């Protein structure tokens with residue numbers, strides 16, 4: 661038996677969620693499910709759960725730098741994802757590493773507001789993200805609200821999503837942009853633009869309140885697939901299937917917006933009665 665399997669190391673740089681549904685915790689669970697080796701640099705420690713955020717502790721930029729150095733001096737990741745980065749100073753520190761490794765695929769999830777409505781990024785950081793980080797992004801993954809804030813425009817239709825994706829690529833320099841339609845329309849259509857081609861990724865809208873961490877899970881799955889060498893289109897398609905199953909096989913945990921189920925896709929092959937038994941314990 662070969663015990664020396666080659667594995668892709670992948671890094672997330674983000675905030676935490678002690679209740680396990682979003683942020684670093686969602687990213688690491690996703691990496692594990694996508695068979696890559698997960699590493700994490702924490703930017704902010706967040707006291708939050710499915711009902712919302714109660715406190716945030718931002719780590720000093722020098723300490724974020726030290727964590728980045730600890731990772732990069734030992735295990736250089738094959739792809740990087742960023743989630744919650746609250747301030748301009750933190751972003752500048754991350755950008756220094758992204759510039760040192762210009763070939764690494766970089767998935768920029770521009771986390772600004774949690775599903776609960778809590779603000780996770782200082783306003784002055786938004787300009788830095790748009791004018792500095794975007795140009796280095798392999799894929800940027802805003803939801804509609806985040807795209808509206810980044811581009812200072814309203815987005816109410818799929819056509820407007822397409823125009824916004826084009827601006828993020830053609831004007832601000834991202835290699836590709838996916839605008840997530842989780843909060844718009846009867847079906848969930850995400851719009852991907854890679855500078856040449858516009859692709860719609862459509863899934864049924866699952867009737868659920870359990871959407872805490874959907875964005876983190878989606879972006880982490882894209883990162884894992886890019887690390888394995890998939891094209892942007894393939895990575896986004898696989899991530900869309902993965903997150904749809906994570907939402908479909910919800911876990912019924914918590915008093916607010918419940919978490920997604922990172923092993924949901926595995927339950928597809930499990931008979932429904934067995935799935936119901938495994939869900940019973942959560943009531």
Ligand SMILES: Nc1ncnc2c1ncn2[C@@H]1O[C@H](COP(=O)(O)OP(=O)(O)O)[C@@H](O)[C@H]1O
Nearest residue numbers: 803840841842843848864865866874875878903
């Ligand atoms: N109720 C839902 N049913 C099916 N897919 C959903 C649902 N809500 C969100 N999604 C999908 O989950 C992914 C994350 O989208 P979204 O929830 O908009 O991100 P965010 O967490 O950043 O707000 C997208 O692929 C979106 O289409």
Ligand SMILES: Cc1ncc(COP(=O)(O)O)c(N)n1
Nearest residue numbers: 675682683774775873874875
């Ligand atoms: C640390 C952290 N990062 C990101 C999110 C957004 O998650 P979502 O919008 O998918 O609920 C969050 N709630 N916490």
